Amino acid sequence: MKKILVSSLLASSFSLLMANATFAADELTGDTKLACEAILCLSTGTRPSECAPSIARxxxxSFKYWSDTIAARRNFLNLCPTGDQNQALNILKNEVLSNxxxxxxxxxxxxRIEQKTFEMKGLKSEIPQGARQIYCEDENYEHKFNKVLNRxxxxxxxxxxxxxxxxxxxxxxxxxxxxxxDKKLTYNCDDEFKLESEFKKDCWVE
Known part of the structure; x- marks a missing residue:
C-alpha cells in the first residue's frame, strides 16, 4: 500500500507532489520518511521550511571518498518505498540526486566567485582604485634636450x-x-569580469 501511494505521488505533477508532501508524516517514520521528503525537497524550487530536516539529513x-558518499546517499534515498517500476524516478534517485x-x-x-587578473595599459589618471603592480614611466623625461614634467x-x-x-x-x-x-535557476548578470566597485554578487535567482 505504501509503495503504491508513494509511487503515484512522485509520478504525478510536481505541484501536486508538494501539495501532498505531508503524506510522509502520516504513512512513514524515521529515515524512511526523511528519504521521501528529501526526494521531494531536493527536486523543487518552491521548498517549504519543513524541508530543512530531510535536506540536512x-x-x-558524507564519507572520505566521494564514491562512498554517493553510494550512501543513494541507499538513503532508496529507503523511500517507491517501487522499481518507474524508470524516470529511479534515474532521479540513483543518478541525479545521489550525485x-x-x-x-x-x-x-x-x-562560486571566479577571479581573473588583467594586464592593463593607459594614462596614470586612468588607473582605478585597487590596481596592483603599478609601473609608470618616469615623470621627468627629456624631450628635445629639455626637461619636461609629465604629470x-x-x-x-x-x-x-x-x-x-x-x-x-x-x-x-x-x-x-x-x-x-520544477527547479529553475536563472543567471541575471552578464558574464564579464568586473572590478570590485562594479561587481554584482546576486546573479543567480530562483
Missing amino acids: YFGI MQTDCTASYLNT NPQCKWTEVRSRVNPNLPRYCQALMEHEYT
Missing part, C-alpha cells in the same frame, strides 16, 4: 576582476532537466 551523509555535491540553490551558486605618464598595472560563475554545475543542470523536477 541528506547532505549530512549532487551540494544543494542547487541560488544562494549557493552565488558563492600624466603612460603606465602599466594589473587589475583583479571578479564574477559569479555563470555556468551551472553538471549535477544542477541534470536536476533542472529531469522531468520530475
Whole structure:
C-alpha cells in the first residue's frame, strides 16, 4: 500500500507532489520518511521550511571518498518505498540526486566567485582604485634636450576582476532537466569580469 501511494505521488505533477508532501508524516517514520521528503525537497524550487530536516539529513551523509558518499546517499534515498517500476524516478534517485555535491540553490551558486587578473595599459589618471603592480614611466623625461614634467605618464598595472560563475554545475543542470523536477535557476548578470566597485554578487535567482 505504501509503495503504491508513494509511487503515484512522485509520478504525478510536481505541484501536486508538494501539495501532498505531508503524506510522509502520516504513512512513514524515521529515515524512511526523511528519504521521501528529501526526494521531494531536493527536486523543487518552491521548498517549504519543513524541508530543512530531510535536506540536512541528506547532505549530512558524507564519507572520505566521494564514491562512498554517493553510494550512501543513494541507499538513503532508496529507503523511500517507491517501487522499481518507474524508470524516470529511479534515474532521479540513483543518478541525479545521489550525485549532487551540494544543494542547487541560488544562494549557493552565488558563492562560486571566479577571479581573473588583467594586464592593463593607459594614462596614470586612468588607473582605478585597487590596481596592483603599478609601473609608470618616469615623470621627468627629456624631450628635445629639455626637461619636461609629465604629470600624466603612460603606465602599466594589473587589475583583479571578479564574477559569479555563470555556468551551472553538471549535477544542477541534470536536476533542472529531469522531468520530475520544477527547479529553475536563472543567471541575471552578464558574464564579464568586473572590478570590485562594479561587481554584482546576486546573479543567480530562483
